[in-house]
Amino acid sequence: MKPLDGIKILDLTRILSGPFCTMILGDMGAEVIKLEPYPAGDDSRGNPPFLKEESMYYVSLNRNKRSVVVNLKEQVGKDLFKKMVKDVDVVIENFKPGAMTKLGLNYDVLKELNSRLIYCAVSGFGQTGPYSERAAYDSVIQAMGGIMSVTGQPGGIPTRVGTSIGDITAGLFAAIGILGALRVRELTGKGQMIDISMLDCLVAIVEGQIARYFGTGVVPKPVGNRHATATPFDLFKTKDGHIIVAVQNNVMWEKFCKVINAAQLFVDPRFVTNATRCDNEAALKSILEPILQQKTTEEWIPLFVEGGVACGPLNNIADIVKDPHILAREMIVDVPNHAKLGTVKYPGVPIKYSDTKCSIERPAPILGQHSEEILREFSCSEEEIKSLKEIGIIK
Numbered sequence: 001m002k003p004l005d006g007i008k009i010l011d012l013t014r015i016l017s018g019p020f021c022t023m024i025l026g027d028m029g030a031e032v033i034k035l036e037p038y039p040a041g042d043d044s045r046g047n048p049p050f051l052k053e054e055s056m057y058y059v060s061l062n063r064n065k066r067s068v069v070v071n072l073k074e075q076v077g078k079d080l081f082k083k084m085v086k087d088v089d090v091v092i093e094n095f096k097p098g099a100m101t102k103l104g105l106n107y108d109v110l111k112e113l114n115s116r117l118i119y120c121a122v123s124g125f126g127q128t129g130p131y132s133e134r135a136a137y138d139s140v141i142q143a144m145g146g147i148m149s150v151t152g153q154p155g156g157i158p159t160r161v162g163t164s165i166g167d168i169t170a171g172l173f174a175a176i177g178i179l180g181a182l183r184v185r186e187l188t189g190k191g192q193m194i195d196i197s198m199l200d201c202l203v204a205i206v207e208g209q210i211a212r213y214f215g216t217g218v219v220p221k222p223v224g225n226r227h228a229t230a231t232p233f234d235l236f237k238t239k240d241g242h243i244i245v246a247v248q249n250n251v252m253w254e255k256f257c258k259v260i261n262a263a264q265l266f267v268d269p270r271f272v273t274n275a276t277r278c279d280n281e282a283a284l285k286s287i288l289e290p291i292l293q294q295k296t297t298e299e300w301i302p303l304f305v306e307g308g309v310a311c312g313p314l315n316n317i318a319d320i321v322k323d324p325h326i327l328a329r330e331m332i333v334d335v336p337n338h339a340k341l342g343t344v345k346y347p348g349v350p351i352k353y354s355d356t357k358c359s360i361e362r363p364a365p366i367l368g369q370h371s372e373e374i375l376r377e378f379s380c381s382e383e384e385i386k387s388l389k390e391i392g393i394i395k
Helices: 017-027 056-061 075-085 099-103 107-113 138-144 165-188 198-205 208-216 250-259 274-279 281-292 297-307 324-328 371-377 382-390
Strands: 008-011 031-037 065-070 090-093 118-123 193-197 233-237 242-246 310-313 332-338 342-347
Touching: 008 017, 008 075, 017 031, 017 056, 017 065, 017 090, 017 118, 017 165, 031 075, 065 075, 065 371, 075 107, 090 165, 107 118, 118 165, 138 165, 138 198, 165 193, 165 198, 193 198, 233 281, 242 297, 250 274, 250 297, 274 281, 297 310, 371 382
Parallel strands: 008 031, 008 090, 031 065, 090 118, 118 193
Antiparallel strands: 233 242, 242 310, 332 342
16 A cells, blocks of 8 residues: 555646656655647657657656646547546646636636546746746746855855756645645545645745844845854865764764864854854864864764764765665665666655555656556547547547
């Protein structure tokens, strides 16, 4: 058994935010039917890098799904979609607001076909508000959501977070929203619409930056790799690389001083509290840097770990995929039976239940791989399927 066994999702999403959401739900056991536009499918199928003509970008985001290609611009395709909607639990899309209304397939129409339907719409700015009809991509949302203004080095240019956090966060909140709506439906028997805005989601995770602004009136700025309210909490050079050290309180500060054999720093008036350490961060860093450069990263790590100080190496992607802890946690897994690629390596499922284990059952589908199989499940005859192919409705 998996947490979402028996839940059927009709997934119209493309690129990143929506596919990330449905990937999570698929990992949790939901049956995800990825309905791709005719004839080329999800736009991300054109994103490099490619292996055997398959986009690895697409492959990375669409595991645990089946693909059916339907032309929703034609009435026959719309009718087929409506037929499917009657027998699913969730419809999710991440089109620009108004797109589904133009197709005549918006929530107000679909809920009349299925009163238990949960409809999730993910967009850049949401379904309401003065920006709702604007186009948006991750970089636009990172800039407008404030996260770029506090990312980067002091005095440097605003910097985009290295992963598409605007899309990813929207996908996570969409998954949470769908789970909540499923719970409400258990109690009421009714579905509802969920409106997820990428911009809303980034504002929600800017965390202490907004609180600090309201508390001080000072606009937060980038502070590099250090923490704005704890010191020493930063990336330091070592003899052969870097180490991240995170000292959150005075107990750990004392442990840190013992590990580096600098007990005098613990009683130095400039560094006796976290507040004074933050006030004198530059002076403290100038003292710590030459000390930490006396040993390699591999020499420091066990000393800090044994001493009870939070720390870690600066890993690149190649380091991550072979890290023994990450491998032990099954966060890099082999998934066999991709139609073209054979076995595919995926990041594993980070949600670890004690009883209802999540897993990756199937790799991402090739375009239209399951069209006929899926339509048979929705009571389409062989003649209907043949006809739909001939007139350009399915692929």
